[in-house]
Amino acid sequence: MRRLLILAGLIPAVAAFAQGAPKVAALDGHALFEARCGMCHDAGGMGTGLLSRRVQPAELARRTDLQADFVVQAARMGIGNMPQITRGDVSDPELHAIARWLATPPDQRK
Amino acid sequence: MAEPVLPPGLTAARLALARRHLEAIVGKDHVFFDDLDRDTYRDKFAIDDSHHIPLGAIAPETAAEVQAIVRVAAEYKLPIWPISRGKNLGYGGSAPELTGSMVVDLSRMRKIEVDVDNGTVLLEPGVGFYDLYDYLKAHKIPLWISCAANSWGSVIGNALDRGLGYTPYGENTTKLCGLEVVLPDGDLIRTGMGALTGSPTWQLYRYGFGPSWDQLFVQSNFGIVTKAGMWLMPEPENVMGMDLEFDRPDDLGPLIDALGPLRREGLLQQSPTIGNWLRAAAILTTRSQWTDKPGALSDDVIDAIRKKYHMGWWGVGLRLYGRKAVNEAAFPILENAMAALKPLSLKRTNWNRGEPIEDNPVMGVPSTFPLQNANWHGGRGGHVGFSPVLPQSGRLALEQFHRTYARYKEYGMDYQASFAFGERHLINVNALILNKDDPAFMKRVDPFLRTLIADSKAHGYGEYRTHLDYMDTVADTYDFNNHALRRLNEKVKNALDPAGVIAPGKSGIWPASYAKERGK
Numbered sequence A: 001m002r003r004l005l006i007l008a009g010l011i012p013a014v015a016a017f018a019q020g021a022p023k024v025a026a027l028d029g030h031a032l033f034e035a036r037c038g039m040c041h042d043a044g045g046m047g048t049g050l051l052s053r054r055v056q057p058a059e060l061a062r063r064t065d066l067q068a069d070f071v072v073q074a075a076r077m078g079i080g081n082m083p084q085i086t087r088g089d090v091s092d093p094e095l096h097a098i099a100r101w102l103a104t105p106p107d108q109r110k
Numbered sequence B: 001m002a003e004p005v006l007p008p009g010l011t012a013a014r015l016a017l018a019r020r021h022l023e024a025i026v027g028k029d030h031v032f033f034d035d036l037d038r039d040t041y042r043d044k045f046a047i048d049d050s051h052h053i054p055l056g057a058i059a060p061e062t063a064a065e066v067q068a069i070v071r072v073a074a075e076y077k078l079p080i081w082p083i084s085r086g087k088n089l090g091y092g093g094s095a096p097e098l099t100g101s102m103v104v105d106l107s108r109m110r111k112i113e114v115d116v117d118n119g120t121v122l123l124e125p126g127v128g129f130y131d132l133y134d135y136l137k138a139h140k141i142p143l144w145i146s147c148a149a150n151s152w153g154s155v156i157g158n159a160l161d162r163g164l165g166y167t168p169y170g171e172n173t174t175k176l177c178g179l180e181v182v183l184p185d186g187d188l189i190r191t192g193m194g195a196l197t198g199s200p201t202w203q204l205y206r207y208g209f210g211p212s213w214d215q216l217f218v219q220s221n222f223g224i225v226t227k228a229g230m231w232l233m234p235e236p237e238n239v240m241g242m243d244l245e246f247d248r249p250d251d252l253g254p255l256i257d258a259l260g261p262l263r264r265e266g267l268l269q270q271s272p273t274i275g276n277w278l279r280a281a282a283i284l285t286t287r288s289q290w291t292d293k294p295g296a297l298s299d300d301v302i303d304a305i306r307k308k309y310h311m312g313w314w315g316v317g318l319r320l321y322g323r324k325a326v327n328e329a330a331f332p333i334l335e336n337a338m339a340a341l342k343p344l345s346l347k348r349t350n351w352n353r354g355e356p357i358e359d360n361p362v363m364g365v366p367s368t369f370p371l372q373n374a375n376w377h378g379g380r381g382g383h384v385g386f387s388p389v390l391p392q393s394g395r396l397a398l399e400q401f402h403r404t405y406a407r408y409k410e411y412g413m414d415y416q417a418s419f420a421f422g423e424r425h426l427i428n429v430n431a432l433i434l435n436k437d438d439p440a441f442m443k444r445v446d447p448f449l450r451t452l453i454a455d456s457k458a459h460g461y462g463e464y465r466t467h468l469d470y471m472d473t474v475a476d477t478y479d480f481n482n483h484a485l486r487r488l489n490e491k492v493k494n495a496l497d498p499a500g501v502i503a504p505g506k507s508g509i510w511p512a513s514y515a516k517e518r519g520k
Helices: A002-010 A029-036 A046-051 A068-077 A092-103 B012-026 B035-040 B063-076 B129-138 B155-160 B249-265 B277-284 B299-309 B324-339 B369-375 B394-410 B439-458 B468-477 B480-496 B512-517
Strands: B056-058 B080-083 B102-105 B112-115 B120-123 B176-182 B188-190 B224-231 B238-246 B273-276 B314-322 B345-352 B381-386 B389-391 B416-421 B425-435
Touching: A029 A092, A046 B369, A068 A092, A068 B035, B012 B063, B035 B056, B063 B080, B063 B102, B063 B176, B063 B224, B112 B129, B129 B155, B155 B176, B155 B224, B238 B249, B238 B324, B249 B273, B249 B314, B249 B324, B249 B394, B249 B416, B273 B277, B277 B299, B277 B314, B277 B369, B277 B416, B314 B324, B324 B345, B369 B381, B369 B425, B381 B439, B389 B394, B394 B416, B394 B425, B394 B439, B425 B439, B439 B468
Parallel strands: B056 B102, B080 B102
Antiparallel strands: B112 B120, B120 B224, B176 B188, B176 B224, B238 B314, B238 B345, B273 B314, B273 B416, B381 B425, B389 B425, B416 B425
């Protein structure tokens, strides 16, 4: 699955298995998006499935019209059938990093 | 700015003092008391949005922080509602039973320790199914997870609420092996072999020495689980099976009677789930594409939907997991038993280790797409479950199905249901897909669910799990000897948690300090 391939590439190999859940680089919007949002917003996810009924491309990472403020508001307040994302789940700095990454056109992302 | 609703007996001044202590424990950045926080921790799928309002939330990262939080909560009589990740949608999500409770959000506790040789994992509550799946794949560990259809949530949160998966390890709560728990007085215990300091067998033998406590912390409010051991299934060499569709509603009975003996003898080791047409269709389409008539869908609309998607009235996926030679020997027995029922369709499936794998919880791969059913009515949706435990009897299951379906029609609801096999029982998970944009519809939901609970109780059936709104009602149906079990639960609760602050009302267990809140 696409999400896993991206995530796996970001995780350095470790010898011991007691190192915790897949850690993402601090405030790396792309990695955070895959770890926190990808399950619903990559191909095959609930969010992509529902968005595909009214917008193309439905995968958030391929969109070119997202504004950072809108992403933050949609996540915190919920939108459509998407539940609200709490600060315990995704902190403010993490959410802003995700929003900045999504608001950067795909061809300009580093 | 809406004023927060305080819990019974707590003043704003005392709360301000408690907050200072809480901020000292986890840091200000992890204590959430803004209006927006109170909204984000509410139940997205609530039947009545005026219930179960959180006071705020706190997100610890370590068991030591949880211990300190519990001690502050007891000192200030601040009720707390622990959640693992709060994705238990349909059962209350991250919202507390008692309005004014502070949510203790364990999402930041995300440690994973895998014992590859023994096929076990020690997890913290914030680890979701996707986290564990990705971890196993990234480290090339040949173990499979047993995930819920909505895999967004916590692995151990699901097991602690007796959630279900679809592989042979699908009865997730039975795969718990050893817990670490913060007790209401702030003490920290480890159950089973974990009570023996440094034991390498904590995740291998469930019981330890003397009484075994693991299930006491399942669906209860006696402590906060900060670590749990679980067993993981070794990756099978082969998965072989079939996807079946059955044409008529009454095909359910013979199907259950054919599968039950195969499950009990062990030829079938997974936990298959028989689902009706809407369970699949609500993911693929919306109601308004088929009809604009209110009330339960008519047979001609149901037939049109089924025809378009080539669905039976019921469908089930059966899988054999393990050595290819063993599966090849078992498969014809399963196929013959199913063919004798004359299914509408029988599609064989076969997977061998190393081949591309289907994105499906049946194959140990997490998913979220089943949550698309929340959009069945096209607008603001959600779902709530009604899930009685039944015997593995085709006749009794059919009777329950007909009773329940008649109620759905009476109340003008679209019937979505499944029958999930355990080793000796069935869980009849009925989902009601909500239409939160239709006030008249929403007004019928509560009396409808209470009627279903009463109908089932009249036949000796009780629910295995329920939404916050029905915890007292369901607990009330477990009434042998004038509710002797509830009296025991509350004796234990009052002994362990004299302040009564951990999850008051969870599973209908009310401490003496909040006894007046029962049934509200």
